[in-house]
Amino acid sequence: MAMQLGALVRAASTVLLATAVSAAALAQEPLKVGFVYIGPTGDAGYTYAHDKGRKYMEEQLGDQVTSTYVENVAEGADSERVIRQLAKSGNELIFTTSFGYMNPTLKVAKQFPKVAFEHATGYKRSANVGTYMGRIYESRYLTGVIAGKMTKSNVVGYVGSFPIPEVVRGINAFTQGLRSVNPDATVKVVWVSSWYDPAKELEAAESLILQGADVISQHTDSAGPIQAAEAKGVYAFGYNSDMSLYGKNAHLSAAVFNWGPLYEAKARAVIDGSWKAEDVWLGLAAGYVDIAPMNDAVPADVQQLVMDLKQQIVDGKLHPFAGPLTNQAGEIVVAEGEVLADKEMLSMGYYVQGVEGELPK
């Protein structure tokens, strides 16, 4: 509530300011940008990362933008109401940040053709709805390299949410990184059928540690796996944002989103009139994804190696899914000298070599 009131006051004062200034000069009205969040801004995970991006945009563009956000918006009918409200109250650019907002966003967008909409992680677009996502698998490749250097048991655990292409792609990229420095290491995957259940995620990590895993990675949103690793004295990687707070010994690094530059670019495009609905899927090179600072437990030469590899990905010299890429059955999926096409990455439905067990159908 206080947050919304604060935004209101801020909006009111900018309006006052704008009227005062416009009398004297040709002041540009600030662009109003709205955000819809699935969780609370303090979740230390997914929504936190988006809100950090919003703040970055405000810092970079100064008085050219004002922004408001609505947090804890359930997917479905509730989100449609919130999105419509944001469009009605004069926001000219609206970011809807969860997969389930896809259809409500398109529906509202039809009624507000002059408003620009940007939907995260979705695949449906229209004249005024664009989509965006970060190539987080590039970060996961790098965390895989760290895992390969740090594991002693050569068994690495991975807590997955649901077996959808995005998560499978992450597991595969992680495994590619892992095996690029440690061909003997393998990845064990456990699915928890949830995005956010701290206790269940912790149990999943514990069950992996019981089976010999000494490094844990995760594609779920809570810090449960980090806490399990910290308690058992093994290593872990966070996701979404730096989770080192939850396990200062266990947390080696994290695959993190960095939405700030994207939000800044989109807002600039709307201001100068160059915005158009398109699909943006960029990674380390654009700075949309990154890895969190590495733990001191990671030896200096490994840290250097990881930074070098990161630079190679940025320069386009290294691709996590460069051929020869073999699937679990040992068949070559990508020939030497080629890389996996985006379209195939988006529908990835198989494990690469090095992942144990069968991918649930």
Next chain:
Amino acid sequence: MDIDFIINVLYAMIRTGTPLLIVALGELVCERSGVLNLGQEGMMLVGAVCGFIVAATTGSLFLGVLAAMLAGCLMALLFGLVALGLSATQVATGLALTILGAGLSAFIGESFVGQTVLGFKALPIPLLSEIPLLGPLLFNHDVLVYLSFGLFAGVIWFLRSTRAGLMLKAIGETPESATAVGLPVMRVRYLAVLFGGAMAGLAGGYLSLAYTPLWAEGMTAGRGWIALALVVFASWRAERVMFGAYLFGLASILHLIVQGMGVSISSNLLAMLPYVVTILVLVLLSSDKARVRLYAPMSLGKPFHRTQ
């Protein structure tokens, strides 16, 4: 598969089953007095968030646990005032309590999401923890797990061997006769409801202070409902409640371990396993209808009017 591995699995089973055991023991006592409180989930959430907030601000886990139990009690008191004081339908009141608890806990915990406290650490009991096999399994837990062992023994002793326990059971069977012989029906029922609330709060505190020391909205993830089902399927007997809680814990861990071993069964199917196994086993145990009727408190869920 060596013996250490099995001990480790059983150890995880106890930790997973503990919150269920605590909340189910509270509900068991409450139901034996004839009151059905479906608000467990809500009381757990409020307990979890209050415990976390107090522990995070004061730095004292002990105060956190106290706050969790007190918060559960306050929620239960609210239930008592409406369901006992005003004789409202217990089922509807309990459901309302769950909805209230979910919303209230999200509201008061908003600024504490994303924080962490140093949770309860395992506290090996000297000598006992050195017994081979049993030591690491039973005597290397955190304080709250030991407390749950004590509560289990306490509830059994209370129901079997104390005058107050007998009184409580009599009131749960036929409150009319109990009041005729001068037993304070309302006072006992209030106390039973408050005990249930304190236990639910404690179970919530176990989650937010010991198991995963953090606060997240809706973090109990349905454990209050599972506990409610446990009490019924365990035919209101404390030993079976403990058995059921640990069985659920074991199945929860096993389905994750089976996945890690690479068995190709759908993960969604495996995720159902704890529920199916627990209910199936307890139903089989309680399949003797005549005996179940003997154990079900006869006046369960029925409002009591003194003037009758």
